[in-house]
Amino acid sequence: MSPGIHEFISIDLPPMLAGTFACLSCALVGNFLVLRRISLMGDAISHSVLPGLVVAFMLTGTRAAFPMFVGAAAAGLLTVGLVELLRRYARIEPGAAMGVVFSVLFALGVLLLERGAGRHVDLDADCVLNGVLEGMIWFPPSEWSEFATWQTLREVPRQVWTLMAAVAVVGVFVVALFKELRIVCFDPGLATSQGYPASLLNGGLMLVVACVTVASFEAVGSILVIAMLICPAASARMLTDRLSSQVVVSGVIATVCGVSGYVLGAFGPRWLGFDNALSASGMITVVAGVVMTLSMLFGPQHGAAVRFVRRVRFVLTIAREDLLGSLYRAQERGEMSLAIVEVADATGGAGGGLAVRVARRRAILRGQVQERAGRVSLTEAGQKEAASIIRSHRLWESYLVERGGFAPDHVHDAAMRLEHARDTERRARLEPPQPASAIDPHDRPIPPG
Amino acid sequence: MIEPMQTPGVWEILTLRGGHNTTVVLVGALLLGVAAGVVGVFAMLRRRSLVADAVGHATLPGICVAFLIANAMGVEARSLAVLLPGAAVGAVLGLLAIQWMTRATRLTEDAAIGAVLSVWFGVGVVMLSAIQGMDIGNQGGLKSFIFGQTATMSERDARLMGGVALLSIVAVLVMFKQLRLVAFNDDFAASIGVRVALVDGGLMALVVMVSVAGLQAVGMLLIVALLIIPPAAARFWTDRLGLLALLSGVIGGAAASIGALVSARMDRMPAGPAIVLVAGVFFVVGMVAAPRRGVGAGVLRHLGVRVRVHADHTLSRLRLPGPHHVASVMPSGVIGRLVRLVLARRGWIRSEGSMVALTDAGEAAAVLAERRRRLWQRYLVRYADVAPSHVDISADAIEHVIDPVIVATLEAELAAESSAGSGA
Numbered sequence: 016m017s018p019g020i021h022e023f024i025s026i027d028l029p030p031m032l033a034g035t036f037a038c039l040s041c042a043l044v045g046n047f048l049v050l051r052r053i054s055l056m057g058d059a060i061s062h063s064v065l066p067g068l069v070v071a072f073m074l075t076g077t078r079a080a081f082p083m084f085v086g087a088a089a090a091g092l093l094t095v096g097l098v099e100l101l102r103r104y105a106r107i108e109p110g111a112a113m114g115v116v117f118s119v120l121f122a123l124g125v126l127l128l129e130r131g132a133g134r135h136v137d138l139d140a141d142c143v144l145n146g147v148l149e150g151m152i153w154f155p156p157s158e159w160s161e162f163a164t165w166q167t168l169r170e171v172p173r174q175v176w177t178l179m180a181a182v183a184v185v186g187v188f189v190v191a192l193f194k195e196l197r198i199v200c201f202d203p204g205l206a207t208s209q210g211y212p213a214s215l216l217n218g219g220l221m222l223v224v225a226c227v228t229v230a231s232f233e234a235v236g237s238i239l240v241i242a243m244l245i246c247p248a249a250s251a252r253m254l255t256d257r258l259s260s261q262v263v264v265s266g267v268i269a270t271v272c273g274v275s276g277y278v279l280g281a282f283g284p285r286w287l288g289f290d291n292a293l294s295a296s297g298m299i300t301v302v303a304g305v306v307m308t309l310s311m312l313f314g315p316q317h318g319a320a321v322r323f324v325r326r327v328r329f330v331l332t333i334a335r336e337d338l339l340g341s342l343y344r345a346q347e348r349g350e351m352s353l354a355i356v357e358v359a360d361a362t363g364g365a366g367g368g369l370a371v372r373v374a375r376r377r378a379i380l381r382g383q384v385q386e387r388a389g390r391v392s393l394t395e396a397g398q399k400e401a402a403s404i405i406r407s408h409r410l411w412e413s414y415l416v417e418r419g420g421f422a423p424d425h426v427h428d429a430a431m432r433l434e435h436a437r438d439t440e441r442r443a444r445l446e447p448p449q450p451a452s453a454i455d456p457h458d459r460p461i462p463p464g
Numbered sequence: 465m466i467e468p469m470q471t472p473g474v475w476e477i478l479t480l481r482g483g484h485n486t487t488v489v490l491v492g493a494l495l496l497g498v499a500a501g502v503v504g505v506f507a508m509l510r511r512r513s514l515v516a517d518a519v520g521h522a523t524l525p526g527i528c529v530a531f532l533i534a535n536a537m538g539v540e541a542r543s544l545a546v547l548l549p550g551a552a553v554g555a556v557l558g559l560l561a562i563q564w565m566t567r568a569t570r571l572t573e574d575a576a577i578g579a580v581l582s583v584w585f586g587v588g589v590v591m592l593s594a595i596q597g598m599d600i601g602n603q604g605g606l607k608s609f610i611f612g613q614t615a616t617m618s619e620r621d622a623r624l625m626g627g628v629a630l631l632s633i634v635a636v637l638v639m640f641k642q643l644r645l646v647a648f649n650d651d652f653a654a655s656i657g658v659r660v661a662l663v664d665g666g667l668m669a670l671v672v673m674v675s676v677a678g679l680q681a682v683g684m685l686l687i688v689a690l691l692i693i694p695p696a697a698a699r700f701w702t703d704r705l706g707l708l709a710l711l712s713g714v715i716g717g718a719a720a721s722i723g724a725l726v727s728a729r730m731d732r733m734p735a736g737p738a739i740v741l742v743a744g745v746f747f748v749v750g751m752v753a754a755p756r757r758g759v760g761a762g763v764l765r766h767l768g769v770r771v772r773v774h775a776d777h778t779l780s781r782l783r784l785p786g787p788h789h790v791a792s793v794m795p796s797g798v799i800g801r802l803v804r805l806v807l808a809r810r811g812w813i814r815s816e817g818s819m820v821a822l823t824d825a826g827e828a829a830a831v832l833a834e835r836r837r838r839l840w841q842r843y844l845v846r847y848a849d850v851a852p853s854h855v856d857i858s859a860d861a862i863e864h865v866i867d868p869v870i871v872a873t874l875e876a877e878l879a880a881e882s883s884a885g886s887g888a
Contacts, residue, residue, distance in 0.1 A: 054574040055514055058581065062685075104762040105751055111513040111696045115747060118689030122740035125611060125686075130732050144610070145589055238589065242582035249575045280590070284597070291597030293590050300586025307579060311569045319568040 024155050027281055029172045030148040034239075034299055035273030036178035037231035040185045041243035042269035044223050046262050049248040050200040055110070056095070056221070057244035059117035061228045061237040063094040065124030065143055068233075073131060080173060084229055091225030094120060095218075146236030148277075148295045151175075174234040181230040188223050189262060196220065197258050239296040243269060246303035253307075253314035268306055276302040333435050334374035336404050339383060340434070342393045343401035347459065352392035402462035408434035409455035409462075416456040423456035486728055488619045489681075492626035493724035494717045496678050497739070499629035500687075501694035501716025502636050503670045505709045508695040509647035510667065514574075517688040518562060518581040519555045519668075519675045524588025524684060526554020527609055528595060544621050547609075548676050555672045558584050612683025612736030621680055628677035632670050636709070639666055644705055681724065683736040689743060690716060697747040700754035719743035767802075774803045779830035780837075782813065782822045790818050839874050 041057075048054045064087040071086025072078060094116050101112035124143075151172045161167055189196070198206040199216045206213045224244070231240050251264035276299030281292050312320040338358060345353050358375070375391065378384040383397030393401055411430040415421045421429075453461045507513050530550020539546060558580045565576035592606060617625075636643065645653035646663045654660050671691065678687045694716035695708070702708050723739025752760045774795050781793040794800045804820075807813045812826030822830060 049571075049575050052572045052574050054572075054578040055517075058514075058517070058578050100759065101751075104759040105700065105757060106762075107696055107699065108508065108511055108513070110511060111508050111692050114513050114517065114688055114692035115696050115744075118686055118692065118740055119744035119747070122686055122689065122737035122744070125734065126737040126741065129734055129737070144585075238582050238585050241578055242586060245575050245578040245582065249571050249579060252571065253569060284594075289597065292593075293597075294593035297586045297589030297593060300583055301590055304579070304583030304586065307583070311565065311571070317570050319564075322568075 021155065021157060025153055027277070029151040029153045029175055030234075030295060031274060031277040033151060033172065033174045033178050033234045034148055034277050034295060035270055036175070036182050037235045037239070038243045038247070038269040038273035038299065038303075039266055040178065040181040040227045041231055041240055042247035042265045043182075043185045043189050043262060044220070044227050045244035045248040046189075046251070046258070046265055047196055047200055047220055048224065048244055049252060050258070054245045054249075055113055056098075057224060057228065058241045059094050059098065059113045060091045060221075060225055061232055061240045061244075062117040063120035063124070064088075064090045064225070064229055064232060065237075066090055066120050066127060067093075067124075067229075069124050069127040069131075073127070080177065083233070084226075087229035087232070088222075088225050090120065091228060092222065095221045095225070142236065143232075144236050144238055145294055146232070146234050146239065146296045148235060149292070151234070177230050178234060181227055185223060185227055188219075192216065192219070193259070200258075235296040235299070239300050242300040242303050243272075246300075246307045247272065250303075250307045250310040253310040253317050256316070268303075272299055272303045272306060276300070330370050331374050331377060334370045335378045335383075336435055337431075338371070338374055338378055338391075339393065339397055339401035340404045340408065342384070342391065342397070343405050346393065352387075352390040354390050355386075358391060403437065404434055406462045407437050409459065412455050412457070413461070426456065485619050485622075488622040488626075489617050489728070490721055490724055492617075492622035492629070493681055493735075493739070494721040495626040495629035495633070496674070496681060497690065497694070497716035497718070497720025498713040499632045499636075499716075500674045500678065500690040500720070501698070501712035501714070502709050503632055503667070503674050504691035504695040504716070505698070505705075505712045506636070506643050506647055506667050507671055507691060508699070509705075510664065512668075512671075513692045513695075514577050514688070515559070515562065515668070516671050516675060516691040518558055518577045518584070519671055520684040520687040521581040521588075522555045522558030522584040523551035523676060523679060524554065524585050524610070525591060526550040526552065526557075527606060527679075528588055528591035529554070531595065531606060532591075544624055544680065548624070548679070551609075551676045551679055552672055554584065554588075555675060559668055559672070608683075609679050610683055610685060611734055612679070612681055612686065613734065617680055625677045625681060628673055632673045632677075633713075635666070635670055639663065640709075643667065647705070681720070681735055682739055683734075686736040686740050689740040690720065693740070693743040693747050694719065697743070697750045700750035700757045715743065715746045719746060767799075770799055771802045771806060774799055775807055776833045776837075778803055778807065779812065779822070779826065779833050782820065782826070783830050783834070786821055788820050790815070790820055793820065 045054070045057065048057055067086040067088070067090025068083055069086075070090075071082045074086075075082040097116045098109070098112045101107045101115065102109050105112075107115070128143075151174060153171050155170075156162065156164075156167055195206075195211055195216055198209065198211060199213050199220075203213045206216075228237075228240050228244075231243070235243075247265040247268040248261070250268050251261040254264055255261050277295050279293075279302065280295040280298030283298070284291055284293055310318065312318050315321060341358060342353060345351075355375070358371070375384065375386075378397065379386055381396075382394055383400055384391050385394050408430045411433045412423075412426045415426040415429060416423050419426075453463070455461055504513070504516070507516060527547050527550050530547050530553075533550075534540070534546040561580050562573070562576045565571050565579070566573045571579075595606065642653070642658050642663045643666075645656075645658050646660050646667075650660045653663075674691065675684075675687045678690060682690055694712045697715050698708050698711035701711060719742040720739050723742045724735055726742070727733045727735035727738045751758050755761055778793050782788055790804070794803055804813075804815075807826070808815070810825070810829070811823055812829050813820050814823055815821075
């Protein structure tokens with residue numbers, strides 16, 4: 016084994032594994048918090064486990080895993096219980112109840128740390144926030160063949176094993192109770208009426224959140240725990256609509272964040288020529304934020320950028336169709352072309368001047384409209400398209416008057432909106448039945464289809 | 465062992481003789497607490513309490529960037545005049561991100577708050593670790609913004625804090641009418657011409673101001689507590705907005721100044737947690753003792769309803785031909801004992817050993833209870849379209865909570881209705 020690889024396995028692999036396992040376990044359970052709109056419960060729990068840890072330390076005097084775990088989990092459940100108590104009996108708004116409980120508990124923890132426990136042990140406020148990923152070191156054997164021995168594996172930092180177990184527990188929880196969790200997330204009332212113990216499941220979910228928080232928190236710090244409970248699940252929610260695929264996608268995102276965040280934190284500065292490393296858990300959080308931003312912008316169905324493009328296209332289509340329609344109507348009046356200024360007036364409704372101008376360019380590019388000396392007119396192809404639009408418009412007017420009971424002079428605006436629904440899929444459903452005459456309510460001919 | 469610094473006594477501080485610096489810090493903390501309490505009331509009523517948490521966390525990257533810029537420009541990088549505007553910019557960017565996420569994507573506000581809170585803070589942590597690696601002196605102070613530190617607070621810093629706090633108190637007073645309208649009914653406010661978005665924006669600006677002002681004293685992680693706990697504590701005591709804001713300001717001011725005082729007096733007592741815990745004490749007192757909205761009152765009310773329900777049931781069982789054994793007409797346990805106590809105190813039952821019977825007054829009370837029950841049953845069948853076979857269940861549940869005035873109305877209605885019915 017080359018020294019480089021040995022160094023990587025010794026210094027970088029344990030924190031990378033621990034960080035990634037922490038990300039994965041938080042992300043999986045976070046899906047259900049995000050869906051139930053109680054994401055901030057993770058925030059509250061990860062703040063308020065601090066006094067649990069400190070009290071456990073003060074009572075037992077050791078930093079052994081088990082008492083710390085029990086203390087922190089107890090504090091987590093206490094938070095959930097207190098929030099519920101305040102919400103139910105004191106009728107305090109849930110957000111404020113959460114804020115009161117976790118900030119008081121967190122303050123208590125910081126104070127206890129500051130005044131007693133922190134003096135004797137490496138438990139300090141800084142590692143509460145940022146974790147101790149950087150401090151994880153393993154001294155692996157120098158030969159690959161010796162890796163699989165009990166002795167070697169026992170020296171792997173404890174957090175790696177703890178977090179691997181956390182991933183396993185969360186995985187089993189999510190897979191085994193998937194159906195129940197899904198129904199409780201989407202419709203607690205239905206779940207109760209179907210005989211699912213909604214409050215029991217909720218309690219179980221909170222217990223798992225508390226356990227995962229506690230297990231991860233020591234290694235990666237509370238900030239990364241909050242980020243991982245929310246960001247991967249929220250990102251996945253922007254990318255998919257099915258809960259099962261959301262859970263899988265969130266797991267993939269968490270893994271990618273964990274590995275790439277660590278690598279960027281540990282090696283990124285070196286690649287740029289600096290010699291110090293950046294905070295690994297901070298960097299993982301940043302990567303999670305970047306992934307979330309990207310998926311909020313470019314999610315295929317729900318991404319904001321994608322939706323924006325879709326809307327712009329829609330506005331442009333409507334403006335182009337309005338242009339064709341007004342040219343067609345001008346022809347009916349005997350004017351074969353219109354001045355651009357007049358067209359802008361006639362179609363200024365959708366998207367303002369810019370949309371009208373862009374739409375005119377696009378109509379010219381499509382060969383539906385020609386422009387000559389500041390005047391526009393329909394081409395042959397444009398003629399056909401315009402006839403189809405006007406047909407749609409006048410059919411709708413007939414329909415609204417004959418079937419909808421509208422007065423003939425009230426249907427134009429409605430028809431202006433409805434005429435654009437001409438794609439084949441919708442045409443079959445929306446196109447009104449053929450009226451008896453081919454004349455619209457304003458006595459103009461309906462172009463044949 | 466180092467000789468502890470000479471600290472002024474509580475009395476000296478309170479009588480403003482504890483040294484000029486301590487006094488200024490104390491007054492600054494007082495103003496900060498009042499401002500946070502007053503602003504927090506409106507944040508709570510708009511259900512934006514936890515946004516303040518994101519605001520607090522989101523200041524960190526702003527502080528780091530301001531530090532780096534000031535350092536590059538050769539300005540004294542640790543002065544608050546440099547760092548606080550940076551903090552405010554970071555917080556405002558965080559707020560805008562939350563707003564964009566809730567408006568433009570399908571994510572809900574809780575996820576947006578949590579994501580902004582953690583990612584902004586994560587960016588700040590990365591920048592802090594980068595700054596630590598650089599060869600810049602004087603960077604130790606940056607971390608003190610996370611947990612807060614009044615001990616190192618200079619007089620200028622305290623004046624700045626108090627000034628910003630005072631400014632936000634004045635702003636609340638100026639905007640009070642608009643804030644009140646928006647807090648209670650934003651649709652109505654919009655309909656009479658209040659620009660709701662503007663008022664909300666102003667409120668958030670105030671939250672940012674208070675959070676930034678409190679960074680040095682309370683720290684960015686706990687500043688949210690100063691904006692949430694005093695309003696929640698005051699909410700136990702009153703339903704009137706003006707009083708609520710006043711009380712919340714008083715609680716906030718008291719918590720901040722007591723906390724700062726304790727912190728100044730005691731070694732190893734950071735100000736932020738001390739202030740939050742004092743506020744927590746005010747909250748717990750209200751929760752336990754408040755007459756109408758407290759948890760204690762809630763539990764008592766719950767108990768009272770149960771006792772009344774069981775008392776009515778006991779009366780109607782006692783009307784059946786006796787003799788009656790206590791165990792057969794009353795529930796067991798604490799509730800049963802309370803029921804027996806209440807009925808005996810009113811002179812409605814008399815007991816001999818383990819046997820009980822109605823007195824004459826009790827007989828009358830039982831008849832009344834029975835009458836109420838019948839009224840409800842008829843009312844439900846006639847007016848509320850409940851099937852006759854179902855009325856027993858709901859009548860049993862409802863008769864105990866019905867107001868006597870409604871009973872009278874019902875009686876009148878039913879009497880009129882039955883006479884009209886017999887006439888036709």
